[in-house]
Amino acid sequence: MVDPKALPPARKGPFVAAGVLLALPIVALMWVSSYAREGPVLAGFPFFYWYQLGWVFLAAGTTYLAYRLVLGEESRRRREAADRRASS
């Protein structure tokens, strides 16, 4: 149990990396002209359809990586806050 008021400041790095990971699927799917075409066909599926279904898995992956990064940073801040309280 940590008083969230006492959390040390966040490091930028992990949050920027997580932000990029989260932005990837949004940018890719908003850019409709990059995938609104028929070929190449994969197992009978036009590109338009399999490409977007493929992004379901890619987005799940990037979101999971972002989760690990953010979680790591949040637990570091909590650990430091707890350590600081114990030593004071």
Added chain:
Amino acid sequence: MSAGLHAQDSAPGGVNVVALTVVIVLFLAVTVLGFRAARWRRGAGLASLDEWGLGGRSFGTWITWFLLGGDLYTAYTFIAVPAAMFSAGAVAGFFAVPYTIVVYPIIFIFMARLWSVSHRHGYVTPADFVRGRYDSRYLSLAVAVTGILATMPYIALQLVGIQAVLEVMGVGGSDNWLARDLPLFVAFAVLAAYTYSSGLRAPAMIAFVKDTLIYLVIIVAIIYLPIKLGGADVIFGAAKEKFSAPNPATGKPTGVFIPGPAGFWPYATLALGSAMALFMYPHSITAVLSSGRRNVIRRNASILPAYSFLLGLLALLGFVAIAAGTKPIGLDGQPNPQLVVPQLFEDFFPSWFAGVAFAAIAIGALVPAAIMSIAAANLFTRNVYREWIRPEATPAQEAAVSKVASLVVKFGALLFVLLLDKTLALNFQLLGGIWILQTFPTIVFGLYTRWFHRWALLCGWAVAMVYGTVSAYRVINPLTGKHFGGAVADVPFLGQTGYIALTAFAINVVVAVLVTLLLRAAHVPSGRDATERGDYLADAGDPRVADLPDAGGPGEPAGLTPR
């Protein structure tokens, strides 16, 4: 009745007895679960909104996954998305896939903060947060009323999902309104009863059954049907052929197989606008706040896409139906695309399996309908009843009011569907999506900054609500000539067409910024913020504000922190 293309020989008029029996048995099983749920993971009784309305705020990753999956991917989605693919093609239907992909990175960013501040202050609804953050009961009321208005037609549409299933089974063809609507009435009465007694625990438990059935049905269908019909290329070929043929009424192509340049903006804005709006709906936020820890929702953001993949496959069933030559004819003899998925199952599968599929859709309607009615009831109780009518209400009284309100909401939706034209529910649902996105600046920007002035946010909301409603009204359906013909309209200054909700949102933000600058220059009081920076990072186990020595704190409306 055996599988085969001519299984509809028994219709019209005939009732599919085997399928109906399967549906009734599964429905009874779910009903038992719903009532038993009252005792499941029970905390300190159900006499508070934390317990009745949020399931004790204790759900872990997997329960939340089932609950949110059952909540967001509704029966209506399962009916409407393939129907749109069947009749209009990719822009109207398949945008649901990018929509349900980009929604998760978006909520990943802000939902954990909303969870934390709500946990720390005991907020039950988004409007509670707005009240505490901006110290404005008017802004809070605007958020609450928008939420209730957007949710009501959504509940009504879940009934449309059940009706579609009943109609394909041959139930409800009678001219006698009582015989026609009785099954729906019974289903809803049962739903209302166990929601009343078990609260959010009922849909949470039923969601397990619903999601399992849906996964089973879709996976079987998506493997079996393409084999039966000759493969994916045949299916996509049939869709391409249908949509490139000109429509006799308008002379334009019947639908969109792959969007051309004119479809890029509508496709992208529909996906993005819907994604941003989804988690502004009260029922989504209710499910998030019922989770037990800050990061449950973030972990879920990476596993919920499993449902998005399922939805993508389901959307393609619309194309499968084109290739199969499915004829969705209602009991009134008129074609009705909404019946396309149930009809496909009735045509191709043995009755018992069609029954499982129909049960999956019908039960799929019960879970979101329950959560939506709970969410709307919580908004009414916290942000209308206690804020404006009885500020001294105790937690037990709140729970009691909320239970009754959930009944009123559900029967309101039922009357809406039974007495009024179904297209009215559809129009309101369209408007609901536009309206609910207009609470985004107040809620989401508010999680990060107090820069925006409360009155400026209210101005932005009001302008955007009017703009969105008027624009949606002015969209004329080219086939029927009626208003509310679609969700896409011209975007001012851009020379493109886009989702009205997103255009209204942009106007909303511009107005909010300009009015904030004005009000700040005029030194209009901006109210006291009951929250502080650390609140947005709190996790389970951290002290709640109510437990701290200075409980309540300055600016916190009296009693907004329970216990």
